[in-house]
Amino acid sequence: MKNNTVTAPRGFLVAGMACGVKKSGKADLALLVCPTGAKAAAVFTTNKITSAAVQVCKEHAKSPEISAVVVNSGNANACTGKTGIKNAIKMCAETAEQIDADPRNVLVTSTGIIGKQLPIGKITKGIAKATVELSASPKAGLDFAKAIMTTDTKPKQAVRQVEISGKKVTIAGVIKGAGMIAPNMATTLCFITTDVAISKSLLSRALKAAIGNSLNKLTVDGHQSTNDTAIILASGLAGNRPIVTQCPRYKKFTKALLGMCDDLVKQMALDAEGATRMFKVVVKGASTKVDAAKAARAIADYPLVKCAVHGGDPNWGRIICAVGSSGVKLNPNKLSCKLGDITVFKNGKPVKFDPKKASKVILQIEHTITVDLRAGKQSDFCYGCDLSRDYVAINADYHT
């Protein structure tokens, strides 16, 4: 597939450019337009402090049809009071005017520094310029991906195709950030385009399920930012028989959507600040799904586990300690742990293993830590990345 950007599905025009929010002069304004109107769904941060952009976007996302998404990077428009809300609305209004749409049908997101007002004049001028550049080309798609970046080292995109009722359906996504990990940055933004024909309610259900099993499974430092937002727009131009029930076509679509999101989340984990590799924690044998997720997250969040992964150290004691400390129900005398396929702890006791082989497993770009609590039949997973000196360097040396 040649085009791996958000313009791959039919019906989308995008642009990405510099409008002067970032002092560096790097691209900081992105525009995504669906001229025929798109069904849309969105999920937002659960942080109780939300940016002005999130507050406005939440309202507009209720519209039955969405015409465009406008994004700025370099400034989060968070903790900015009434002026912030006005500015977020202004971004929607300016976009709507440029493309001749209803402002309530425009979604807005921001990412960057917290607590500073947007340079709204620069942004509105930028929107006007970006409108002229709108294109369905792969280059425009890449420009869009670059314009939403903050401390990301590379654009992160993925695309999937799936046949639904004899028609080729394309799903594409672009993502920036990795949790609230950047210096003063409010972080994760994810934009997904697809040409599938689907009802708004099922699109929303599909997005929630996919994000729940991908983006929400990654922990970099255990926090959600004030700005985290994921948006999906469906143009409906693929020509498939519209999906209006949770039929096999719906399942085919959600499977492809999850695969695309999983691809994005892995790219994000590996581009987390200072990260050199990632890992997946699978917790089995939990008495509840909540317990499984809690234990998996406790392991993936534990700085000592993250340091051990960085050092390639098969230090299972830290994993067991994190599990015990997480408060979940477990059977201490039946507890087991594997690093990749190597059993290191079984029935509550250490197992002799080859530390060199185990170290090789950990030093891969991605490996799996499996813990069996032996307290029930539920399981869940979590993605994590290693903790390096560079994480500290990036986040301590940078000054606001």
Next chain:
Amino acid sequence: MKNNTVTAPRGFLVAGMACGVKKSGKADLALLVCPTGAKAAAVFTTNKITSAAVQVCKEHAKSPEISAVVVNSGNANACTGKTGIKNAIKMCAETAEQIDADPRNVLVTSTGIIGKQLPIGKITKGIAKATVELSASPKAGLDFAKAIMTTDTKPKQAVRQVEISGKKVTIAGVIKGAGMIAPNMATTLCFITTDVAISKSLLSRALKAAIGNSLNKLTVDGHQSTNDTAIILASGLAGNRPIVTQCPRYKKFTKALLGMCDDLVKQMALDAEGATRMFKVVVKGASTKVDAAKAARAIADYPLVKCAVHGGDPNWGRIICAVGSSGVKLNPNKLSCKLGDITVFKNGKPVKFDPKKASKVILQIEHTITVDLRAGKQSDFCYGCDLSRDYVAINADYHT
């Protein structure tokens, strides 16, 4: 005061020496004896995986009178199954035989690597040797403090005196570790001696209260280890009118005990791996005490806040984000934050401040971050320390 060790209160003999658990040849065996018998109380880790030492110690701590505490460092005796339990009991039995006491009146604690059986022969020989060395000298007290260390860079001790019913009462404590922060180490051990005359039930209440407001308020990486234990022994030799109710004498005692524990916990925070400074987070205006503690801990645990403290960066956005992400009830439009005495955020909006002055506040050995949630009247606090490259270096480069 000349003697600042656990032998400062009347009635205690101690020894610390090397018995061969640590390959380095450093001191790894410590013995604390109260020949006249002591009232004792103890608090233990809430980790669901506990060491064999903790399991045995919990049982023995129920005895009305305690004769001795035996400690080894270098091996945690955790995840060691039935053999581990046998070895912990053996340590008590050997100590009891040497000092002619009941084994059930001996407490045992271990700290060090997880998942390896104790070299019990070396330890029992060591106990016999240590018994000969028992002394009430300050030197013996310092030997004790050194023998319980693992990755600590220095011994950590504190002592307080208080007059109760006309008699001088002494309280002394020694501590090692700082949360589950050491490579493969299961960590915090705290031993407190006092000559106060007090009932066992009130001694237990006093210990729980003091630990709850000192040790339990420090977070280094957010986890409790498999071995965390704090023990207090009261010889009753101060000659004070025995404390048997929650009278003013009890309050005097608990205040001094808390002061001593607070001293220890600050020493521990500053000796946490890679730590260069510490901070206190005070959360006010919470709707419940639980919310206040949760928000304070969320801030102190947040890697980005810890990195900002390391870099001396007045990055209040990270603090606000951590609070919002903690899930506690808060009033976004009334939320405020101070760094030391400098208001940086008020009524949900940024306040202009001098970043150089704020940076100076943060670069002190200890500073206070205050957050007012404006959602109620409850408050609580938490201690934290900065996150440095050395933390990563220590915990990633070390191999099991």
